[in-house]
Amino acid sequence: xxxxxxxLFFQVPTRRAYINITPQIEQCLAExxxxxxxxxxxxxxxxxxxxINDDESGLxxxxxxxxxxxxxxxxVSGYRHNVGxxxxxxxxxxxxxxxxxxxxxxDGRLDFGTWERIFYGEFDGRRKKRVLVKIIGE
Ligand code: ZN
Numbered sequence: 001x002x003x004x005x006x007x008l009f010f011q012v013p014t015r016r017a018y019i020n021i022t023p024q025i026e027q028c029l030a031e032x033x034x035x036x037x038x039x040x041x042x043x044x045x046x047x048x049x050x051x052i053n054d055d056e057s058g059l060x061x062x063x064x065x066x067x068x069x070x071x072x073x074x075x076v077s078g079y080r081h082n083v084g085x086x087x088x089x090x091x092x093x094x095x096x097x098x099x100x101x102x103x104x105x106x107d108g109r110l111d112f113g114t115w116e117r118i119f120y121g122e123f124d125g126r127r128k129k130r131v132l133v134k135i136i137g138e
Pocket of ligand 1: 081085087088091
């Protein structure tokens with residue numbers, strides 16, 4: 001069995017963002033030389049997510065509004081976590097949108113459903129964050 005590991009870095013200028021990282025994951029897969037196996041992609045921060053869904057901008061705005069209704073950023077004072085920080089909402093948004101995805105690798109490609117793409121969800125941006133890519137197989 002072969003194994004590949006890489007960290008990707010993201011620094012978005014806004015508090016929240018939704019970024020299609022499928023091309024970077026495909027690049028990792030090509031570098032790994034693995035043609036049959038599994039790829040794990042996870043956010044290495046508790047205020048960011050990696051998730052799979054449609055690459056459609058309206059949907060991403062819908063997610064953003066839905067997450068703001070579930071866990072609004074303001075008022076910051078409404079969260080017990082926000083003692084010396086202001087990102088309690090980001091922890092909750094991350095919990096809902098998830099930590100990681102696992103995708104099958106078949107014939108050297110990500111074995112997606114038709115509209116599936118991999119996204120990085122940022123909920124407390126404006127600083128450098130990491131995403132782990134681990135690929136195992138042969
Ligand atoms: Zn926090």
